[in-house]
Amino acid sequence: MENLLAAVELVFRADxxxxxxxxxxxxILVGAMPGVSATLAVAMLxxxxxxxEPVVAxxxxxxxxxxxxxxxxxxxxxxxxxxxxxxxxxxxxxHEMTLKGKGGTGLMISLLCSVIGxxxxxxxxxxxxxxxxxxxxxxRYHEYFWLAAIGLSTAALVAGNNPAKGLxxxxxxxxxxxxxxxxxxxxPRYTFGTVALMEGINFISVMIxxxxxxxxxxxxxxxxxxxxxxxxxxxxxxxxxxxxxxxxKGQMSxxxxxxxxxxxxxxxxxxxxxxxxxxxxxxxxxTPELYGTGHPEGIVSASxxxxxxxxxxxxxSLVFGIPGDSVTAIVIGVLLLKGLEPGPLVFVENAPLxxxxxxxxxxxxxxxxxIGYVSIKLASQILRVxxxxxxxIVLTFTIVGxxxxxxxxxxxxxxxxxxxxSFLMQENDYPxxxxxxxxxIGPIIEQSFMQGMIAENGDLAAFFSRPLAAGLGxxxxxxxxGPIITFIVxxxxxxxxxxxxxx
Amino acid sequence: MxxxxxxxxxxxxxxxxxxxxxxxxxxxxxxVKYGPDLFPRLVSxxxxxxxxxxxxxxxxxxxxxPLLSIAQWARTPRSYLIIVAVLGSIVFYxxxxxxxxxxxxxxxxxxxxxxxxxxxxxTVSSLVISASVVVVLYLIFARLLRVPLxxxxxxxxxx
Numbered sequence: 001m002e003n004l005l006a007a008v009e010l011v012f013r014a015d016x017x018x019x020x021x022x023x024x025x026x027x028i029l030v031g032a033m034p035g036v037s038a039t040l041a042v043a044m045l046x047x048x049x050x051x052x053e054p055v056v057a058x059x060x061x062x063x064x065x066x067x068x069x070x071x072x073x074x075x076x077x078x079x080x081x082x083x084x085x086x087x088x089x090x091x092x093x094x095h096e097m098t099l100k101g102k103g104g105t106g107l108m109i110s111l112l113c114s115v116i117g118x119x120x121x122x123x124x125x126x127x128x129x130x131x132x133x134x135x136x137x138x139x140r141y142h143e144y145f146w147l148a149a150i151g152l153s154t155a156a157l158v159a160g161n162n163p164a165k166g167l168x169x170x171x172x173x174x175x176x177x178x179x180x181x182x183x184x185x186x187x188p189r190y191t192f193g194t195v196a197l198m199e200g201i202n203f204i205s206v207m208i209x210x211x212x213x214x215x216x217x218x219x220x221x222x223x224x225x226x227x228x229x230x231x232x233x234x235x236x237x238x239x240x241x242x243x244x245x246x247x248x249k250g251q252m253s254x255x256x257x258x259x260x261x262x263x264x265x266x267x268x269x270x271x272x273x274x275x276x277x278x279x280x281x282x283x284x285x286x287t288p289e290l291y292g293t294g295h296p297e298g299i300v301s302a303s304x305x306x307x308x309x310x311x312x313x314x315x316x317s318l319v320f321g322i323p324g325d326s327v328t329a330i331v332i333g334v335l336l337l338k339g340l341e342p343g344p345l346v347f348v349e350n351a352p353l354x355x356x357x358x359x360x361x362x363x364x365x366x367x368x369x370x371i372g373y374v375s376i377k378l379a380s381q382i383l384r385v386x387x388x389x390x391x392x393i394v395l396t397f398t399i400v401g402x403x404x405x406x407x408x409x410x411x412x413x414x415x416x417x418x419x420x421x422s423f424l425m426q427e428n429d430y431p432x433x434x435x436x437x438x439x440x441i442g443p444i445i446e447q448s449f450m451q452g453m454i455a456e457n458g459d460l461a462a463f464f465s466r467p468l469a470a471g472l473g474x475x476x477x478x479x480x481x482g483p484i485i486t487f488i489v490x491x492x493x494x495x496x497x498x499x500x501x502x503x
Numbered sequence: 504m505x506x507x508x509x510x511x512x513x514x515x516x517x518x519x520x521x522x523x524x525x526x527x528x529x530x531x532x533x534x535v536k537y538g539p540d541l542f543p544r545l546v547s548x549x550x551x552x553x554x555x556x557x558x559x560x561x562x563x564x565x566x567x568x569p570l571l572s573i574a575q576w577a578r579t580p581r582s583y584l585i586i587v588a589v590l591g592s593i594v595f596y597x598x599x600x601x602x603x604x605x606x607x608x609x610x611x612x613x614x615x616x617x618x619x620x621x622x623x624x625x626t627v628s629s630l631v632i633s634a635s636v637v638v639v640l641y642l643i644f645a646r647l648l649r650v651p652l653x654x655x656x657x658x659x660x661x662x
Contacts, residue, residue: 047650050648051648162557164512164556164560165553167549167550167553168512168557171546171549171553175522175543175547178543178546182529184532184535185529185530185538185539217586220589220620221582386621388621389617392613395589395616400605400609400640400644400652403652413597415593419590419593420590428508428511429505449542450542453537453541454536458536458537
């Protein structure tokens with residue numbers, strides 16, 4: 001409790017509050033731009049956060065993300081282009097509402113559900129994270145190894161349709177993470193004799209390449225095709241909004257709970273939460289046939305869900321140092337740059353800082369109500385900024401950012417190469433999120449694996465020797481078996497009609 | 504440009520084999536059984552496995568795809584212009600910003616990009632947008648955040 005009070009004192013300072021306000025406006029604007037994802041929004045903030053105190057930096061990122069995850073719904077509803085991937089699950093539904101003239105009400109529903117989901121997620125974060133951290137103090141390499149393995153496996157298998165491509169992308173990230181001096185032996189690895197690679201490859205530069213350089217190219221060569229049929233101003237019916245939210249309060253709670261759980265799993269974040277809860281709400285609905293025709297039920301569930309998971313993805317990141325999604329991967333990078341190693345000890349040594357994140361999220365979700373309302377009113381003006389102007393500016397900005405990471409051109413060069421490679425990978429349907437998570441989780445999994453191998457003399461069974469580690473290990477293996485089982489079932493189903501015919 | 508899965512799978516398989524072999528050159532710590540090559544080698548094996556799965560999948564009769572399919576966007580010259588502009592402008596910045604200074608390099612780079620995306624007919628407004636963005640970036644990064652951006656003729660005049 002005293003930590004919470006200390007955190008409130010840290011956040012309620014004029015300069016911090018002003019920064020939060022600026023970050024909200026930034027988050028809303030950038031999240032609403034189709035093609036600029038929440039991840040890119042945060043990546044663009046990184047060079048600026050270098051120069052802030054840790055509390056301000058984290059508050060800025062938390063606020064911008066919470067805002068961007070909502071404002072991604074704006075182009076989704078009006079143009080049928082999701083502004084951020086987390087809005088994609090219900091873009092068609094929201095757009096159908098707009099065609100019926102209920103776009104304003106639909107957005108208001110998704111705004112208020114986002115706020116409720118976000119606050120629920122923040123409370124879950126504030127309760128879960130310190131409790132888990134207590135537990136995690138007793139963790140040794142066994143548990144860390146499995147937690148990292150869970151993060152990597154979900155990232156590789158859940159992203160994209162082809163698990164083999166996810167696996168390859170993940171391995172690229174893991175190999176990149178090994179470049180430079182090895183921690184244990186001091187041997188240089190994959191440096192090709194160059195001094196520049198000795199210190200390793202900075203993953204924020206790679207991130208800028210993947211999410212800025214490649215995204216700018218993708219956005220310019222495949223311009224997202226919007227549906228501009230609706231240009232009139234959408235009316236917001238407040239009474240209708242509350243009536244619908246009350247009617248579907250069950251769906252809202254379910255969405256929030258799904259969001260909290262998915263967010264807390266390492267390697268899974270808000271876009272997966274939105275898809276899963278949209279799917280669940282359709283299955284549980286009394287009127288599933290209305291889904292896809294501009295029916296608000298799924299929007300209620302999914303928009304509560306993606307904001308709830310936005311908060312709880314910080315749980316594995318802060319407690320274990322294992323990011324939930326690419327946004328929190330950047331957060332870990334920022335923390336490390338500030339000399340703060342995420343892990344259970346942060347909760348002991350820097351408790352007020354951690355609690356200040358909870359306070360910032362709470363504030364951001366409250367601020368979302370007025371700022372989100374204004375943004376719905378101004379949506380058609382915000383969406384008028386053409387990509388042909390925006391994208392070159394984003395690119396220039398991120399190049400300066402890549403330089404500012406350690407004031408060297410190396411960062412820009414890495415970003416260029418990462419951009420080219422990830423552009424080609426994405427053109428060939430390779431997901432790139434596993435690559436980023438692989439780079440961040442790589443050192444953790446390698447270190448815990450090597451510690452285990454050396455300490456236990458190569459006995460792999462030792463990784464199951466502690467009860468919790470065994471449980472986590474079995475869970476990981478089940479995740480691995482998932483795609484294999486699906487493959488066998490699909491094979492079986494495909495063969496069965498043929499077998500029936502021959503009989 | 505979408506290549507057949509067997510081609511991309513083959514490329515990654517080759518990368519995996521090279522990474523596996525290169526790991527053999529890492530010097531282990533004497534007396535420790537598990538050296539710095541273990542983890543990279545495990546990862547290489549997994550990556551190679553992914554490559555093999557893709558190749559096998561693409562060669563099965565059910566999974567046949569064209570060797571190289573050109574996506575819709577890649578049929579227009581404008582797309583190539585944009586890709587060249589984006590990559591070229593970054594290379595330009597890397598190579599010349601130390602000599603020309605941030606303001607001039609970034610101005611040329613952004614103007615060229617904007618002209619490429621918006622068309623040559625709107626050059627004047629592109630130059631105006633570019634100049635204002637570059638000045639704002641300079642004020643934020645060089646003045647406010649004190650990032651040591653490359654100094655050239657213009658910077659030494661204004662500071």
